[in-house]
Amino acid sequence: MYSFKSRIRYSEVNERKTLDLSSVINYFQDCSTFHSEDTGNGIDYLTSQNRVWLLNSWQIIVYRYPVLFETIKVSTNPYSFKSMFGYRNFMIQDENDAVCVVADSKWIYLNSDTLRPVRVAESDIASYGLGEKIPMDYKQGNIILPEQRVSKEPFPVVPANIDTNHHVNNGQYIKMAENYLPDQFSIRQMRAEYRSAATLGDVIYPEVALTDTSCTVCLASENKKPYAIIEFIS
Structure with a gap:
């Protein structure tokens, strides 16, 4: 599992001095882009290949929002690639390794010129490696949009x-x-x-x-x- 450590900044918290959901998502995005960059699959490489990974869906579960100045560890782990899709977990832990936030995500691999899906080749993912799915309550199916809106x-x-x-x-x-x-x-x-x-x-x-x-x-x-x-x- 790829990880980096950080400290909760004033710019990342809400009026209660806790990390807000948007900042959680920013940490997860940063973690995945750091991981891709460090494995040679970063933004510049993908651009040179006319390829892009776009997020298809999120599921995020919050057990506790980290607080201002707290030190955290942010981790990510791709666990499956199928056809044109990639599946990646995320996690935020505190200094005692207690889990604060977990997430699942689904990504789609596209040709950046045509925006059409492209099948993932072994050469596209070999440097990532695959890990085990983290334990969480995975939701199945699409979000049901209520009729009364x-x-x-x-x-x-x-x-x-x-x-x-x-x-x-x-x-x-x-x-x-x-x-x-x-x-x-x-x-x-x-x-x-x-x-x-x-x-x-x-x-x-x-x-x-x-x-x-x-x-x-x-x-x-x-x-x-x-x-x-x-x-x-x-």
């Missing part, structure tokens, strides 16, 4: 939302969706599915469904085609 004010994609793939970064969708959480909603689990890529200048039309223990947010185009669907569970 409330439409919210649409908003444009801005330059700050865009990453090196020239699309809205997957973590940015989560930050957008968090704006619709009720006050005092504590996120203990999150699932996200990425259906299509929003780019600079697109307009996002949010729809929100609330229950006593969940908040489901659909971020869609004007014609109701979802860019991302995010389910928060308290």
Whole structure:
């Protein structure tokens, strides 16, 4: 399992001085890009091969949010590659190796020019190695989008939302969706599915469904085609 250590920064915490979910996701993204870079499969290499890994889905379970100034270890472990898909676990642990956050993720391998899926070759993944799946409550199937949803004010994609793939970064969708959480909603689990890529200048039309223990947010185009669907569970 590939790991790096860090210390929780003031810029990463919320008003309760705990790491917020967006920062958790940033740590996981950083960990996977560090891993790819250190195994020779980083951004520049993929660009030279006209290839890109795009995130298809997240499942994140939070046992405890690390607090300001706490030292943590962030880890990642690819455990399977099938056809054009890659599957990768993540974990955050404290100084005593207690698990704070775990995650599962599914990625799709694309030709960056055509944005069509490409079958993963052995040469693409040999340097990664495969590990065992970490123990967690894996959810099966797609997020069920509730029929009763409330439409919210649409908003444009801005330059700050865009990453090196020239699309809205997957973590940015989560930050957008968090704006619709009720006050005092504590996120203990999150699932996200990425259906299509929003780019600079697109307009996002949010729809929100609330229950006593969940908040489901659909971020869609004007014609109701979802860019991302995010389910928060308290």
